[in-house]
Amino acid sequence: MSEKIEFTDEDDYIHNWFGLTYANYLVLPRSILQSMDAEWQKKMVDLLNELEDKMREECLQDMPDYSVDAKDSNGKYIKDPYRYYWRNNNRINGLVDVFGIDREQFEKDYLKWII
Numbered sequence: 001m002s003e004k005i006e007f008t009d010e011d012d013y014i015h016n017w018f019g020l021t022y023a024n025y026l027v028l029p030r031s032i033l034q035s036m037d038a039e040w041q042k043k044m045v046d047l048l049n050e051l052e053d054k055m056r057e058e059c060l061q062d063m064p065d066y067s068v069d070a071k072d073s074n075g076k077y078i079k080d081p082y083r084y085y086w087r088n089n090n091r092i093n094g095l096v097d098v099f100g101i102d103r104e105q106f107e108k109d110y111l112k113w114i115i
Contacts, residue, residue: 027068029082
């Protein structure tokens, strides 16, 4: 899913985005979502609300609850590095971790402006 997908079939955008994976679900870390800029977050929330409304209307009156566990590349359970969505400035640090930015340099150059 790391490659950009060329959309050719207008009815299968989501299917094409998932590619050849066997994934049935998409899990998004809250710390990363809320680290995006406000305009992006608003668009995402609007889409999530639209999706939830449609699901309630058409297929799931009583939507089930799900839980997610983090595993490493060997399938071993690990502590989720993005489990804290707000405390200790993880709102920003979530993006630092995802994009591999040097944390010390980031804090020195940028974090001082937003704390």
